[in-house]
Amino acid sequence: MDHDQKNAAKATDAATQAAAALSAQRQQREQQANAAGRAEVLVRDVPVRIFHWTLVVAVSAGLLTGFFGEENLLDIHVLAGQAVAVLVLFRIAWWFVGGRYSRLSAYPLSPRKALDHLGNVIRGRSPLTAGHNPLGAFMIITLIGLLLLISITGVITLGGEENQGPLKAFVPYWLGDAAGEVHEVLAIILLFAIAGHLGGVFMETVVFRHPLLRAMTRGTMPVPEEQAERGRFILRGLFVFGVVLVFFTGFWNVLEATPDTRWRPISNAEIYKANCADCHHAHHPSLRTADMWERIMQGLDDHYGEDASIDEKTARRILAFLQRNDALHFDTEAAVRLGRAKTPDLRISSATWWRLRHEQLPEAIYRTPKVGSKANCDACHLDAETGRFDDVNIRVPEEARQAVSGNS
Amino acid sequence: MKKATLAIALAGSAMLLGGVASGTSTAALAGSPQEMLKRYAEEAKAAGIMPEGGFSAERGKALYLADHKGGKPATPSCTTCHMKDPTQPGRTRTGKLIKPMALSKTPDRYSDPEKVEKWFFRNCRSVLGRECTPLEKGDFITFMISQ
Structure with a gap:
């Protein structure tokens, strides 16, 4: 009997203590x-x-x-x-x-x-x-x-x-x-x-x-x-x-996915590439207008300091190809800003837009082995051949950058 | 009408035969450096400029390495774009690589008459300011074969 009472009292004590602890916590939270x-x-x-x-x-x-x-x-x-x-x-x-x-x-x-x-x-x-x-x-x-x-x-x-x-x-x-x-x-x-x-x-x-x-x-x-x-x-x-x-x-x-008429891939470029791309990057036809291409093709015997003569029949076919795909046949940034730009010497790199967009690059970079010259568009523009010149496809070769920074 | 169909059929079979032939013996159709030399030898003889000993690699080498006058100022020599050592790749003035001129390094050179003539025409006028003689062309190819 004594023993039982003692135990019961103990249990009540424990319960009261637990209840007290809980209410203290709650109080604290409420105070906060x-x-x-x-x-x-x-x-x-x-x-x-x-x-x-x-x-x-x-x-x-x-x-x-x-x-x-x-x-x-x-x-x-x-x-x-x-x-x-x-x-x-x-x-x-x-x-x-x-x-x-x-x-x-x-x-x-x-x-x-x-x-x-x-x-x-x-x-x-x-x-x-x-x-x-x-x-x-x-x-x-x-x-x-x-x-x-x-x-x-x-x-x-x-x-x-x-x-x-x-x-x-x-x-x-x-x-x-x-x-x-x-x-x-x-x-x-x-x-x-x-x-x-x-x-x-x-x-x-x-x-x-x-x-x-x-x-x-x-x-x-x-x-x-x-x-x-x-x-x-x-x-x-x-x-x-x-x-x-x-x-x-x-x-x-x-x-x-809708068909895009402003830019399209070019077909039948073989004859152009076979005759022009031995010496330089095959510039996309949309980078010049039809009359500029005509003047370029007429002056092939003195083509930027070299004789680049082509027999008449081939030259006529190349000119036709270039004119069918000229700057007025494309609505890309490159065609509008470079292709249609009036330039004193027919060079694409003489266009103001070209100079503005290449301003950050030091002149010396064009003489590095990886780039070679300003005419070598595809040294940095991975998609130059398509005429798109997308921003995401610009990669200035690291070797060229280093060669230039090492020199200066 | 009938003639046209016949012509198309003939053209078609000719192309087919041509395709088969080119598949079996490309080398024979495309020509060879020896054939080019033979052609230039005949031209040189016809022009009466062929020397006793025939073409000379030495003369070809001298032509290749010399600085010439009379051509365009930007291209005084073959070696403006090609390397002094013809087994090395050259570089155009725009920065494009040119395969080595030596036949041992670029075995398909000097075989396509049209191509060979095109480049002799252009480059001789750029460098020498005139077309090359059959003798010069023959010497040049003889030199490149020896490299």
């Missing part, structure tokens, strides 16, 4: 929450958080390759751009079907509210909101809008200038070139917008102590329980992203 003002509740759905950080990576890659990358990093730049486009399209869809605070309808988009908020900020106040504050909402719209425009101008540039991507068959060179200029200006504006975005987040987190970073990582903010997001929206996010991805890939691939 109170210290931050309110309880932490979920305000950012999962898709929007994943969207944000993948967008950070994609935009960084796009900006770095765009502003600092060599031309042949264009593939990576385009990949980054595709990612940005898909993410932005997803985000726009998510404005309408996402979680409560991800929706456009939840954005306090009124200029009045924005001005009021600005006034508050100036007076050193910024009320904590579960969604965006009015200035932040405008910031997001600006960023998404800029990224959308940058994606669109990018794909127009890719089609027009590089004869690549979904619009390659539809955009003339001049339009691609113009879009490229806009693309660049928009990218610079984007840098300012990103600075504004980061400045806003800095103010909110450091000055007003609103944990925005935690909201964009763990998803929570210290707001009243009833302001919580209604769920994490993982499945819906996956579904919407999948739909956007399928549509984007379809759009890209189907359009990219």
Whole structure:
């Protein structure tokens, strides 16, 4: 009996102790929450958080390759751009079907509210909101809008200038070139917008102590329980992203497969190559106009300091080949900028555009064994023979670079 | 109409035969350096410039290495583009490699009359400012065969 009572007492003691420990923990947690003002509740759905950080990576890659990358990093730049486009399209869809605070309808988009908020900020106040504050909402719209425009101008540039991507068959060179200029200006504006975005987040987190970073990582903010997001929206996010991805890939691939009349492979080049490519790289016919080719073929007995005579019949056939594929038969950057350029001595390398695009290369590089001369386009342009001169196919031979840097 | 079909049929069979022939004996059809030499010897004799001893590798070598006047200023010598040692690959003024001129290194040289004539015509006018004589061509090929 004694023994039993003792045991029971022991058990009660243990239970009380455990209960005490638990309540102490709970108290501690509540105190922490109170210290931050309110309880932490979920305000950012999962898709929007994943969207944000993948967008950070994609935009960084796009900006770095765009502003600092060599031309042949264009593939990576385009990949980054595709990612940005898909993410932005997803985000726009998510404005309408996402979680409560991800929706456009939840954005306090009124200029009045924005001005009021600005006034508050100036007076050193910024009320904590579960969604965006009015200035932040405008910031997001600006960023998404800029990224959308940058994606669109990018794909127009890719089609027009590089004869690549979904619009390659539809955009003339001049339009691609113009879009490229806009693309660049928009990218610079984007840098300012990103600075504004980061400045806003800095103010909110450091000055007003609103944990925005935690909201964009763990998803929570210290707001009243009833302001919580209604769920994490993982499945819906996956579904919407999948739909956007399928549509984007379809759009890209189907359009990219349309026959392109602006550039095409050349046939029947054998006679041209057999007679001209013994001495020099077989310059693509689109690099000169029909009348320039005629003058070149007429002057073969003194062809840049050498006699390059060809019998009359062969010469006539070569000229016909060159004229059928001349600069006016192609709408590539090389045909427009080099082929149609008026030059004093018929040399392609005398075109202003040629000089501008080769400005960074030292003259000595053309005398290195790997390059040989300015006429040796295919020393660096892997696709020179096709007349495309794509950015991604530029490879200045490492030996040539080293030979030049060693000399100077 | 009938004539046309016949002509096509004839042309077709000729091409077929030609294809078979070229497949079996390419060398015979394409000619050889000896045949080129024979041709230039005949031309030289006809022109009355063939010396007693025939073609000479020595004279060919001198022609090949000499600096000539009268041609285009950019190309005073064969060795502007080809190497002094003809077993080495040369380089055009635009930087393209030229296979060695020595027959031992490039065995398919001096066999295609059309090609040989084309290059003698162009390059002699570039370097010498005139066409080469059959004697010079023969000496030149004799030199290259000996290398």
